[in-house]
Amino acid sequence: MQTIQANNYPVHFNEKGYEALNSHLKTTKYSNVFIITDSNTNEYCLHKFLPYLETDLTIEIIEFEAGEINKNIDTCIEVWKVLTDLGADRKSLVINLGGGVVTDLGGFVASTFKRGVDFINIPTTLLSMVDASVGGKTGVDLGNLKNQIGVINVPTMVLIDTQYLETVPQNELRSGLAEMLKHGLIFDKNYWEQFLDISTIDFSDLDLLIHRSVVIKNEIVMQDPTEKNIRKALNFGHTLGHAIESYFLENENKTTLLHGEAIAIGMILESFISWQKKLISEIEYRQIKLAINAIYDAVQIDKNDLQPIMDLLIHDKKNEFGTIQFALIDGIGSIKINQLVENELILSAFEDYKS
Incomplete structure (x- = not known):
């Protein structure tokens, strides 16, 4: 290698x-x-x-x-x-x-x-x-x-x-897989498509898949080592995913989520937002949601959970001047950074996740 x-x-x-x-x-x-x-x-x-x-x-x-x-x-x-x-x-x-x-x-x-x-x-x-x-x-x-x-x-x-x-353990492997899915969605459509049917993946080639993921992340980081610009692309799924992860970590009534499990939810939510902002088609959004849900169990997020999760968004490191900023996919394999998203649209994304 x-x-x-x-x-x-x-x-x-x-x-x-x-x-x-x-x-x-x-x-x-x-x-x-x-x-x-x-x-x-x-x-x-x-x-x-x-x-x-x-x-x-x-x-x-x-x-x-x-x-x-x-x-x-x-x-x-x-x-x-x-x-x-x-x-x-x-x-x-x-x-x-x-x-x-x-x-x-x-x-x-x-x-x-x-x-x-x-x-x-x-x-x-x-x-x-x-x-x-x-x-x-x-x-x-x-x-x-x-x-x-x-x-x-x-x-x-x-x-x-x-x-x-x-x-x-298997759940830890699935957690890591979330970042690999992200790399395909933000950078390489062909790489993403390898994961559309998890049953067809040849995990004997896992070294090659890992190598490609590292290449993708490295290409982005080399352009922007200190995350002033394009490196923010790597935060796709993480704005909401980190808030969900933090909320489940602090709430004694919730089962703590692995990082990748929370990011998987974040990627579905932020793909929905990308669709609603006309950055991807409904067909692309449904494909993303179906592929991720085939790998990760659905997580129950109740109505009472939404406001505490929303409150945690303000602490996200990507925020500037108190404004919540998202990295959203702009067609599978491409990304738009510094996107502002209304609270109503975020809540709509949660509603769609539960459906």
């Missing part, structure tokens, strides 16, 4: 990644290595990774409890303290081995510890392979508000090895 050159760092695949990692360790004078994991990746992935590591440097493992609920500044403080206690310095290397929570939090910890140390991301879930580990976004949640605190700072390299997906 060909290495992808991102913005000042490479994305390596499978065996080539370990070769590049070990070569980097030999040629770069690090003082020690810290591997950040969560409790899941410590149990299921660490023993797969360590035999590949060829170095005489001291290796320390830092583990925190798995779950989005732990992606917060308190966990960062604990990790910073452990790094300090174990003698980390500005020549230390941090390796983030895990899903999006680990790569987001670990990247933020490394970017801010002693004003920044090198870090390498090794994503272990489908979602983190195609999304969270690529593009340089790091950060943590503020309460139930997603990714409110963070910096954009690129890793030294990313290593994607699909063997780690053997440890991932």
